[in-house]
Amino acid sequence: MTELSEGRSGALAGAHLTPLVGPHDVRAVPAGQLAAMARDIRTFLIEKVCGTGGHLGPNLGVVELTIALHRVFDSPRDAIIFDTGHQAYVHKILTGRAAGFDHLRQAGGLSGYPSREESVHDWCANSHASASLSYADGLAKANELRGHRERSVVAVIGDGAMTGGMAWEALNNIGASQRPVVVVLNDNGRSYAPTAGALADHLHTLKHPGAHIGAFDRTRPPNLFAQLGFVYLGPVDGHDTGALQGILDQARLLRRPVLVHAVTVKGWGFGPAEKDEADCLHAVGTVDAVTGRPAPATGPPAVSWTNVFGQALLEVADEREDVVAITASMLRPTGLYPMAVKYPERVFDVGIAEQHAVTSAAGLALGGFHPVVALYSTFLTRAADQVLMDVALHRLPVTFVLDRAGITGPDGASHHGMWDLSLLGMVPGMRIAAPRDSGQLRSLLREAIAHEAGPSAVRFPKGTAGPNIEALRRTGSVDVLAESGILDVLLVSYGPMTQQCMEAAAQLVEQGIGVSVVDPRWVTPVAQELLDLAARHRLVMTVEDSSRSGGLGNALAQHLRDHAVTTPLHSLGLPRAFLTHGTRKDLLTEAGLSAAQIIYAVLRARAGKPLTPDSSTDGIAT
Known part of the structure; x- marks a missing residue:
């Protein structure tokens, strides 16, 4: 591989390339230098992403495709x-942000997803699958309404994301129009895991030698996309920049759905990455840039x-x-493997289709399974909607296990699990558990699955489970973790925030303040x-790794009012805001x-x- 250097404005420059500031520079690269350019970009990605962590496999697979896109279309x-x-x-x-990769997904650094704040070339900060085609449909309509008929809209979507129902809703609309929308199906046969289902079978048919199907070739087996109104072009080698450029230029000139x-x-x-059958190094932490392996652990293995x-x-x-499991294309990441x-x-992997996953679970419950x-x-x-109307309305025994709840870190605003508790808390009959440690996760999962009168949920954070925190005693379903004999402050915590509450309580007790946790x-x-317990204390404070809007603090405050308990309650939690990426x-x-x-917070409240x-209803605490 060729060496990389940094050009003006922090842009990428390879051994045979002029510095790249934007797509106009990409279009100026001679065709004979494109292969070297692709090698340079791969070298850069491997070195930078292995050093910071991030999504490696998906990006290595689209180097030539992205180069071709920026040579054909005018972003x-x-x-x-x-x-x-x-x-x-x-x-x-290719849009001039190479310098930012030294701080990829770090606080103040480059986002791991498109970001409207970063560049005019990022139209939306999308990071949930299957949405691109709907964005594209709307943008194409906007171009038509404004008279920009010469502009194109391109949506790049993987075969995994194409399994999502929202993508098919958009295909239904785009295919019936005559607007110039180009859908680029990046077919690598997988999302996290190999793509499964009827769509994967159909794509295999299209890729199989002798099964090349043109949009209007009635002598071949039916092409699903052609039948939906698209001109189908391909299959094309996604690692041949010249072939890609030719077929994308053809798609651009057709001025209709392609x-x-x-x-x-x-x-x-x-x-x-190519040899990693699990997920092709889909997302990595800091790893060796030669082997792709993490550094050897220096202590006992973390769980x-x-x-x-x-x-x-x-x-x-x-x-x-009777216990069965369902996931949406995340068999290994969610622990079901x-x-x-x-x-x-x-165990059923339904593809990137969360709505279908939930209602399919409802059907399994109707059939006598949990x-x-x-x-x-x-x-x-x-x-x-499916949780509310398809599961809860029927009081079905479905257990939702929610990984990455609360603050997740480097993936940023779209991936923090901040809203599940607020949404599920409104669902009639829903029981929600949040284990503080691995021992409680095991216990609460069993309790959730044993509950047959309606839905339940168990939420836990990303990362390593810390040491177990043993209870002094249990009253009803509530664990008392610490008590000092003086009923001043009741700290109510759940999930991973319990450790911080225990540390805070110990220091407050040293200051002569009675604290129960x-x-x-x-x-x-x-x-x-x-x-x-709240009625017996002088002050109650809830602490949660969740949005304060609709969290435990809100629910407990409502119950205190309903039962005429006058103990003041204050809540600490995540603000009603989109939080950035960081640790x-x-x-x-x-x-x-x-x-x-x-x-x-306790001292101020007392x-x-x-x-x-500057406390406010949307702030950190009130």
């Missing part, structure tokens, strides 16, 4: 939208929340044949024992959720002062 005049957005790193390089079928290899050009859940679910599945290996017939739906917290919000275990329904520790501190900040000088 930002022509809108280029990347579905999910985690494969937009090459796009960022689907370009580009066949790529995820992780292309980096041996460790992630996800792994604890996976093993705990397998134990329950061993005991109960161990169960899928042992009980493949009882489904466990394992999703990232941020993705459950896409299926809010309790973990309700079940956030909803609010336990009567929690109300009784989990730093973002929690910014939200006022460190042990020191909890102490500060003095009758606002918890922060």
Whole structure:
């Protein structure tokens, strides 16, 4: 591979390239130098992403495709939208942002997804799958209404994201129009895992030798996209810049809905990614730029929340044949892989289709099974209607397991699991648990699956599960973790914030302030024992790694009012805002959720002062 250097304005310059400031420079590169340019970009990506962490495999697979897009289309005049957005790193390089990769996904640094704040070439900050085609449909309509008929709109979507229902809603509309929308189907045969289902079978037919199907060739088997109104072009080698450029130029000139079928290899050009059958190094932490492996652990191996859940679910599945599991194209990331290996017939990966996953779970429950739906917290919000109307309305025993709840860190605003509790808290009959440690995760998962009168949810954060925090005693369903004998302050915590509360309580007790720390275990329904404890203290403070709007603090305050409990209650939690990317520790501190900040809030509350000088209903604390 050729060496990379940095050109003016921090833009990328390879051994044979002039410095790239924007797409106009990409179009000026002679055709004979494009292969060297692609090699330079891959070298750059491997070195930078292995050093900072980020989405490596998806970006290595779209280097030539992105170069070709910027040589054919005139961004930002022509809108280029990347579905999910985690494969937009090459796009960022070609639009003059290479210098930012030294701080990729770090506080104040480059976002790991498209960002309207970063560049006019990023039309939307999309990072949830299957949305690009709807954006494209709307932009094409806007161009038509404004008389910009010469402009094109391009949506780059993977075969994994194409399995999402929203993508098909958009295809239905785009195909019936005559607007110039170019859908580039980046077909690498997988999302996190290999793409499954009827769409994958159809794409295989289109790629198979002898099965090339033209849009109007009635002698061939039917082409689904052609039947939906698209001109189908392809399949084309997604790693041949010249071939891509030719077919994309043809699509641009047609001035109507076109689907370009580009066949790529995820992780292309980096041996460790190509050989990684699990996820092609889809998303990596800091890893070796030669082997693709993390640095050897220096201490005892850390146990992630996800792994604890996976093993705990397998134990329950061993005991109960009616327990089944569903995920949306995230078998390994959500911890279902161990169960899928042992009980493949009882684990269902439905593709990137959270709405379908939830209602399919409802059908399984109607059929006498107890489904466990394992999703990232941020993705459950896409299926809010299905949770409400398809599961809860029927009081069905479905357990939702929400990984990456609360602050997740470097993936930023779209991936923080901040809203699940607020949304699920409104669902009638929904029981929500938040384990403070791995022992409680095992216990609460069993309790959730044992609940047959309606839906339940178990939420836990990203990262490593800390040491178990043993309870002094349990009253009802509430664990009392610390008590000093003086009933001054009741700290109510759940989930991972319990450790900070314990640290804060110890220091407050040293200052002569009586503090009790309790973990309700079940956030909803609010336990009567929690109300009784609140009534016996002079001040109640809730601490949660969730949005304060609709969180535990709000629910407990409402119950205190309903039961005429007059103890003042203050809540600490995440603000009603879109939080940026950074480390989990730093973002929690910014939200006022460190042990020191909890102490500060307690002292101000006891003095009758606002918890922060500029407290408001949307602030960190009131």
